[in-house]
Amino acid sequence: MRDDSMTHVAIIDDEREVCTFLEHFLTSKGFTVKVAYSGEQSDLLMDGPPFQLAMIDVKLPDTNGFAILKKLKEKQPNCKVIIMTGFSTVKTAIEAIKLGANDYIEKPFDDLDQLEALIDEMITHDASIVQSEANRLAGEVGFITGQNEEMNHLLTIAYKIAKKNINVLIQGETGTGKEVLAKFIHQASCRADQTFIGVNCGALSESLLESELFGHEKGAFTGATQLRKGLFELANSGTLFLDEIAEASPAIQVKLLRVLETREFMRVGSEKVFRTNARIVAASHVNLDEAVREKKFRQDLLYRLNVVKLEILPLRKRIDDISTLLSHFLEKYDAQHITFTTEAMRLLETYDWPGNIRELVNVVTRAITLSEGETTQITKDYLPCYIQNTNKKEYEEKEVKRSFSESIINHEKSRTNPYFSDLKKYLDNWNAELLFYWQSDQAVPLEVITEKIKELEDVTGKAFIKKALNSTLGNRKEAADLLKITPRQLRYLFKEKKHSPL
Incomplete structure (x- = not known):
C-alpha cells in the first residue's frame, strides 16, 4: 500500500x-503537486524535494521537453516521466521515450480513465519489474537480446510503444529477426488475444499481393472461383505484418497509403468499402529513406509507416551474444546436454554471419543433427566448411558471399561457393543426408527436415537463376523471361538472398 501523501x-x-x-486532478488523488510554466521555473523545482513523477510538455516558451528531461534524469534519475504531446508531435514524444521518458500521453485528455491508469502505473510499477516482464515475453517469442546494451534498449522501447495504437517500422538486415520483433510487439500489446498475420511483399506478384492484402470477390478475375477475405480484413482487430515493404510496387504503395490514411479499402472486383482497425508493423532490409531519395518508395507512405522506427543490429555487431543465443537454441531443441568446444566457439565468434540469426539457427540445427548419437560436444568438424575455413579478417578482406547478385554473375565468386560449383554433387549429398535421417533410429525434429527442404529450394533456385543469367550474358530481363518470372521478382531474389550462407 503506497502512501499518496508522500507522492x-x-x-x-x-x-x-x-x-x-x-x-486539481492529482491533488484529489492525494498527491503533492508542484507546477512550473517554463524551463526556468522547472530548474527551481528540480533543486527541491525529489519527485516520483514528472509530467512534461514537449514545447515550452524558453526550452523544450528534451532539455528538461535530460536535466531531470541527471538530478533525479529515479523520477518517472510522462511526456505530454499533441497528436502532431507523437514522433517527438517517441524520441523522448528513446531518451529515457517512461511514456507519453496525447493532449487533450479525452479519456480520464486512461490518464488515471497511466499515472497509477507510473507511480506503482517498479522499472525493474517492467523490464523483467519485457524480457519474459521476449523469451517466449524468441527475441533474444543477450547482454548487448543497444539490443536491450531496443527491447525496452518496443515494449513501451507496444500498447500504443501506432504504426511501427522495423529495419534490419535479412535474418536479424524482424518478424520475431513484430510478434513481440503484438504479444506485448492490447491486441495479444487477436490475430497476428504476416505477408512478404516481395514474394508475390503485384496482382497476387493486391488480392492477398485486400481480398477479392468471386469472379473478379480468372481463377477467382470464390470470395476471399484479404489480410486487412482478417487482421481487423489484430496486427498485420508487412515484411519487405520496399518491394511493394508503386500501385500497391498507393493503395496501402489510402488504407493508412482512411482505414478504408475495397476488395478486388468490388465497389463496397470496408474498414479495418488492423495495426500495421512494416519491415524492410532496405533503408527506406534512401529508397525515397532514389524515387523507389513513396515519401508520404514512409511518413505514415514510420511513426516509430526500430533498427535491429546485425549479428556481427553483437558477437558477444553468440553464447546466449546458442543456449536459447539448444534449450529450444531440448539439447541442453550439448556443448561447443572452445575452438568451435572461436570460429563462431570470428565468423561474420551475413545471414545473421537465421544463419546461426541453421548452423546450430545442422550441428545438433549431425552429432546425434555420436557425441555431446560440438567440435569444429560439425560446423559448415565455410565457417571452418574463414575468419572475420579474411571475410572483411575478401567480402565472400557479401552480395548474391554479384556472386551469381561473377564466375570467380560463384566458384568459391561449393553449393554452386556442382549442383549434381549437392543433390546427391542432400539425398543421402535425408535418407540417413529416414533410416536413423533416433528421432529427428521435423523442423530439421523442413529446413533441409527450404535449403534445397534455395540452392536449386539459385543454380537455375545462375544458369539463366549465364545463358543471357547477365541480362536480367532476358533471364527473368526464361524463368517465367518478372524482373521485379528476380530483383527481389537478388536482394533477399544476397546474404545467404549457401
Missing part, C-alpha cells in the same frame, strides 16, 4: 489550463 508530482507545461486541470 510528489511535478507538472511542467506553459498551458495554464492544462496545469490547473492536472493539479
Whole structure:
C-alpha cells in the first residue's frame, strides 16, 4: 500500500489550463503537486524535494521537453516521466521515450480513465519489474537480446510503444529477426488475444499481393472461383505484418497509403468499402529513406509507416551474444546436454554471419543433427566448411558471399561457393543426408527436415537463376523471361538472398 501523501508530482507545461486541470486532478488523488510554466521555473523545482513523477510538455516558451528531461534524469534519475504531446508531435514524444521518458500521453485528455491508469502505473510499477516482464515475453517469442546494451534498449522501447495504437517500422538486415520483433510487439500489446498475420511483399506478384492484402470477390478475375477475405480484413482487430515493404510496387504503395490514411479499402472486383482497425508493423532490409531519395518508395507512405522506427543490429555487431543465443537454441531443441568446444566457439565468434540469426539457427540445427548419437560436444568438424575455413579478417578482406547478385554473375565468386560449383554433387549429398535421417533410429525434429527442404529450394533456385543469367550474358530481363518470372521478382531474389550462407 503506497502512501499518496508522500507522492510528489511535478507538472511542467506553459498551458495554464492544462496545469490547473492536472493539479486539481492529482491533488484529489492525494498527491503533492508542484507546477512550473517554463524551463526556468522547472530548474527551481528540480533543486527541491525529489519527485516520483514528472509530467512534461514537449514545447515550452524558453526550452523544450528534451532539455528538461535530460536535466531531470541527471538530478533525479529515479523520477518517472510522462511526456505530454499533441497528436502532431507523437514522433517527438517517441524520441523522448528513446531518451529515457517512461511514456507519453496525447493532449487533450479525452479519456480520464486512461490518464488515471497511466499515472497509477507510473507511480506503482517498479522499472525493474517492467523490464523483467519485457524480457519474459521476449523469451517466449524468441527475441533474444543477450547482454548487448543497444539490443536491450531496443527491447525496452518496443515494449513501451507496444500498447500504443501506432504504426511501427522495423529495419534490419535479412535474418536479424524482424518478424520475431513484430510478434513481440503484438504479444506485448492490447491486441495479444487477436490475430497476428504476416505477408512478404516481395514474394508475390503485384496482382497476387493486391488480392492477398485486400481480398477479392468471386469472379473478379480468372481463377477467382470464390470470395476471399484479404489480410486487412482478417487482421481487423489484430496486427498485420508487412515484411519487405520496399518491394511493394508503386500501385500497391498507393493503395496501402489510402488504407493508412482512411482505414478504408475495397476488395478486388468490388465497389463496397470496408474498414479495418488492423495495426500495421512494416519491415524492410532496405533503408527506406534512401529508397525515397532514389524515387523507389513513396515519401508520404514512409511518413505514415514510420511513426516509430526500430533498427535491429546485425549479428556481427553483437558477437558477444553468440553464447546466449546458442543456449536459447539448444534449450529450444531440448539439447541442453550439448556443448561447443572452445575452438568451435572461436570460429563462431570470428565468423561474420551475413545471414545473421537465421544463419546461426541453421548452423546450430545442422550441428545438433549431425552429432546425434555420436557425441555431446560440438567440435569444429560439425560446423559448415565455410565457417571452418574463414575468419572475420579474411571475410572483411575478401567480402565472400557479401552480395548474391554479384556472386551469381561473377564466375570467380560463384566458384568459391561449393553449393554452386556442382549442383549434381549437392543433390546427391542432400539425398543421402535425408535418407540417413529416414533410416536413423533416433528421432529427428521435423523442423530439421523442413529446413533441409527450404535449403534445397534455395540452392536449386539459385543454380537455375545462375544458369539463366549465364545463358543471357547477365541480362536480367532476358533471364527473368526464361524463368517465367518478372524482373521485379528476380530483383527481389537478388536482394533477399544476397546474404545467404549457401
